[in-house]
Amino acid sequence: MQEGKSNNYNELNYHSLFEQASDAIMVTDYEGNFTDVNSSLCKMFGYEKAELLQMNIEDLIEAEQLKADPIMFVLLAEGLHVFSNRNMLHKNGTIIEVEANVKKLDDNSVMAIARDVSELVKIKKQVVISEATFEGAFQYSAIGMAIVSITGEFIRVNKELCKITGYTEQEMVLLSFQQLTHKDDLDKDLNSLKLSLEGVINTFKMEKRYYHKNGSIIWIKLNVSLIRDSKQKPLYFISQIENISDRKKIEEELIEREKLLNIFIEHSPASIAMVDKDMNYLLTSKRWITDYNLGEQEVIGKSHYEVFPNLPQHWKEVHQRCMKGAIEQNEEDSFEREDGSTDWLQWEVRPWFKGSGEIGGIIMLTEVLTKRKKSEAELKKSKANLKTIFNTTDTAYLLIDTNLCIISYNNGAADFAARELSKEAKIGKHLSEYFLEDRSDRLTKVLNEVRQGKNISYETNFEQADGSQHWYFVQFFPISTPIEKDADGFMVSISNITERKKQENQINNQLGLLKEISFITSHELRHEYAKLYSMVDFLKDSEFINSQDKLMLSESLKTFDNLNATIYKINDKITFGQATKVNKYVSQEVVPEYVLLIDDDPTFNFINSRLLELEFAKDKILKVQCVDSAINLLKNDTKNDHYIIFLDLNMPNKNGWDFLEEYQLFEKKSPVIILTSSINPKDRERARKYDFVKKVISKPLNPELVKQITTLEIFK
DSSP states (O other): OHHHHHHHHHHHHHHHHHHHOSSEEEEEOTTOBEEEEOHHHHHHHTOOHHHHTTSBGGGGBOHHHHHHSOOOHHHHHTTOOEEEEEEEEOTTSOEEEEEEEEEEOSSSOEEEEEEEOHHHHHHHHHHHHHHHHHHHHHHHOSSEEEEEOTTSBEEEEOHHHHHHHOOOHHHHTTOBHHHHBOHHHHHHHHHHHHHHHTTSOSEEEEEEEEEOTTSOEEEEEEEEEEEEOTTOOEEEEEEEEEEOHHHHHHHHHHHHHHHHHHHHHHHOSSEEEEEETTOBEEEEOHHHHHHTTOTTOOOTTSBHHHHSTTOOHHHHHHHHHHHTTOOEEEEEEEEEOTTSOEEEEEEEEEEEEOTTSOEEEEEEEEEEOHHHHHHHHHHHHHHHHHHHHHTTOSSEEEEEOTTOBEEEEOHHHHHHIIIIIOOOOOTTOBGGGGOOGGGHHHHHHHHHHHHTTOOEEEEEEEEOTTSOEEEEEEEEEEEOOSSOOSOSEEEEEEEEOHHHHHHHHHHHHHHHHHHHHHHHHHHHHHHHHHHHHHHHHHHHTOTTSOHHHHHHHHHHHHHHHHHHHHHHHHHHHHTTTGGGOOOOOOOOOSOOSEEEEEOSOHHHHHHHHHHHTTTSOGGGEEEESSHHHHHHHHHHOTTTTSEEEEEOSOOSSSOHHHHHHHHTTSSSOOOEEEEESOOOHHHHHHHTTOTTEEEEEESOOOHHHHHHHHHTGGGO
16 A cells, blocks of 8 residues: 555656656657657647647658658667657747657657757857858958967968968968067067957057068068957967058158158249148248248248238139139239338249049249349349440450340450451350351350359460461350349450460560570589589599598588589579479389490599499490490490490480480380480470480489499389
């Protein structure tokens, strides 16, 4: 009896749990017929319990799925525990995706616990779709994308980022963003990374530079988001990278163009101002500041009407019309300044446009004509004065404009044109029409220099029928008023200087004669000086002279040196420094074997040979007193190129120049050193035509010069 009560109690508990279970529960026999269902199952499928108890489980399963995957009741009866997913049918015909847990209940029954997983499946599908969408967006995005670790290493990169950087995907995941980032941008990037990890910011954007694989610089726009887990722990960064190198290049070009525009306007020779629609200054040229006497005043940002408060109303109306698209100009206009003075202007006003095509303001281009107007008035006065001067002077005067056309001329110019050029002077003719053919190039060059504002003057001559010369002093100079420094025209003056040139020629002839007398006189004086000097110098070193006499002879040499210096000074003054010119000659590289002295003065030959014996054997020193003897000696000597020849220039009959003319015909030649008393620079210049003449030195020869022969120093 007690056992029956217990079974009833358990059965009641079972049914209570069965009915109240949130999961749908069904019991069928081994043929699939429902034997019991709970209310959750009825609710899931939309049937009443009584209806379901008249049905088979297969009535609720989608036919195609049931056919493909039938229920294995035989296996269930053997104790198989089955988990499966089924597409089951609601009473209204909709499909319910069910997850079923099926197992044997007893020998007659099978129990299945079913759960509606339609929403879960839907969510899973959405996740799959979302993941697929992300993967597609990641891999095939038009911009670079990367998943980056919180320490900066690339975890994943897409194809576009590889294309931007030049690296392969395999190479990129071995790198960090720190390695790719330009050193000047890295600190800013790392600071943003730090703020993200600290939770101060969630995302950040920046423009920075990457190093391309090939070493070039790439500009990128970076957009970074930090991804955290459910506990807000940082997981990784998602970075979007857009290549903006082309945009940056365009921006740099725009900045450069803006700078160039500013420079162009600021340094333009024209007077230019650019204002916005409120007439506030944006840019001005330096010429604008100077033309309108604005000094150090800072006008940028100020209103044009604030800078020029007294502008006439009609100009303001011009500005307003141009703000609407008009272009207006005036060749000659005037306005009165605050100080009462009047300025004359030529101006043009036109609108400037923004990139959108909208008018942004106006540009004013002006030229102040005040100075020109005053110059014109002054020039008129000058013309009247010049006309009077023109016709009362012997000098020929021409007034020409900036185009070099004749504006005016005087009687002297008309006479000059007729007398020397056989042409008639005419107003309006270009100056080049009066050029003689053989002087055209020179005059063209002169006129080009005159156009540049230079004063040009020169002397020129014209041959007359009788063979005489007429000389003229010609001047070109610009004409400007005290107000305006720029030339308004040019004046040409032509003065007859024939008489002066005749006097100059007479003076030059006299000076030339004086020079020749000076050279001849100095030669004669130096010849005797050199002879005395050599003799005293020779005696001074003689063993037969006592010390007191040697001292006296040394003092005598100093006196001779002073005499020689005085001769040089006199010649230097008379010849205007020509006597002291030094000529350089070709060097000698072989020490000569013999010495040949050619001098008509036996005293010099004796003294010089004794000096040469300091370095040469006596039998190696030969002396002759005339040119013919020297030529014959050299002709008959097979070693005629092993000499050093000391040659005097001034000798009777044949002189040193005659020797050089004959000697230059020799096939082999020895070096020649001219040893002369002459200090005439013409002699030194003449000697240069003979390449075998190595040097010209003044008498006397001395031991130091002799020593230099063997060391070749004398030839340097």
